[in-house]
Amino acid sequence: MKRKKRPAVGRDFMRKTQFKFLEPTDQSRQLPPAPPFIEPRGSCLDLPDPQTAEMRSIDVTEAIAGRTSKRDYLIETDLSSADLSYLLWATQGIREVDGHDVFKTVPSAGARHPLETFLLIKRVTDIALGLYRYIGPTHQIETLREDPDLASALAQTTLQPDLIDQCAVAFVWTAVAHRMTWRYGDRGYRYIHLDAGHVGQNLYTAGQAIGCGVCTTAAFQDDDLNRLLGLDGNEHFAVYIGTVGK
Numbered sequence: 001m002k003r004k005k006r007p008a009v010g011r012d013f014m015r016k017t018q019f020k021f022l023e024p025t026d027q028s029r030q031l032p033p034a035p036p037f038i039e040p041r042g043s044c045l046d047l048p049d050p051q052t053a054e055m056r057s058i059d060v061t062e063a064i065a066g067r068t069s070k071r072d073y074l075i076e077t078d079l080s081s082a083d084l085s086y087l088l089w090a091t092q093g094i095r096e097v098d099g100h101d102v103f104k105t106v107p108s109a110g111a112r113h114p115l116e117t118f119l120l121i122k123r124v125t126d127i128a129l130g131l132y133r134y135i136g137p138t139h140q141i142e143t144l145r146e147d148p149d150l151a152s153a154l155a156q157t158t159l160q161p162d163l164i165d166q167c168a169v170a171f172v173w174t175a176v177a178h179r180m181t182w183r184y185g186d187r188g189y190r191y192i193h194l195d196a197g198h199v200g201q202n203l204y205t206a207g208q209a210i211g212c213g214v215c216t217t218a219a220f221q222d223d224d225l226n227r228l229l230g231l232d233g234n235e236h237f238a239v240y241i242g243t244v245g246k
């Protein structure tokens with residue numbers, strides 16, 4: 001039997017984003033970069049110091065060897081706000097800002113850091129069920145919507161609603177494309193997804209340090225999820241989800 005041809009879009013994307021085919025980028029044309037952060041417009045909640053999370057004693061080798069995807073969460077058990085703070089620090093915490101270059105706890109191609117973190121918070125002590133966004137520079141979360149129907153609405157945008165139904169928190173990582181494409185043009189779309197992989201891995205590893213299970217997923221209906229988050233789906237779009245629970 002003849003092997004099926006590889007999907008044309010994927011093959012074209014890989015070919016056309018080789019350096020030799022790239023058009024001049026906005027950076028090479030001396031156009032201004034996208035701001036590295038989105039200013040909060042709503043009210044913001046302070047998070048506790050990440051170091052106040054209750055840690056298990058686990059070394060790096062043990063954490064790497066023991067990592068697995070956990071999909072069954074204790075639906076009566078909350079995360080503490082210190083747990084949430086620690087996971088946000090581990091996945092998008094800021095180490096240093098130097099002009100337009102930002103350095104975080106995860107690597108990013110060219111220190112462009114295109115990712116934002118939206119949070120569906122369901123069971124975190126002292127934080128109401130709702131949709132929030134992480135504000136890295138002040139280590140706060142911005143309240144976007146407090147709506148009891150939000151959790152099931154977000155679950156329905158995914159192909160595995162159980163994961164969202166059971167988790168205590170869902171991290172939804174989104175990308176502001178121009179932060180990356182300003183320097184790398186269309187090749188930047190490759191890097192956005194590579195960056196997201198590092199963030200997901202840090203969520204898995206950090207989860208182990210505080211006794212939380214994690215499962216990531218990219219199985220969602222893009223248009224539905226983007227609409228729910230209020231994103232245009234072109235300049236700013238959802239990339240990856242990480243569910244967390246005890």
Ligand SMILES: Cc1cc2nc3c(=O)[nH]c(=O)nc-3n(C[C@H](O)[C@H](O)[C@H](O)COP(=O)(O)O)c2cc1C
Pocket residue numbers: 067068069070071160215216217218219
């Ligand atoms: C990009 C990506 C997408 C994934 N999507 C899903 C998913 O939709 N549903 C799910 O249950 N697990 C998902 N996972 C978890 C994988 O199924 C899991 O990593 C794999 O089965 C290996 O198991 P392990 O993580 O326990 O080693 C995903 C993982 C990655 C990295």
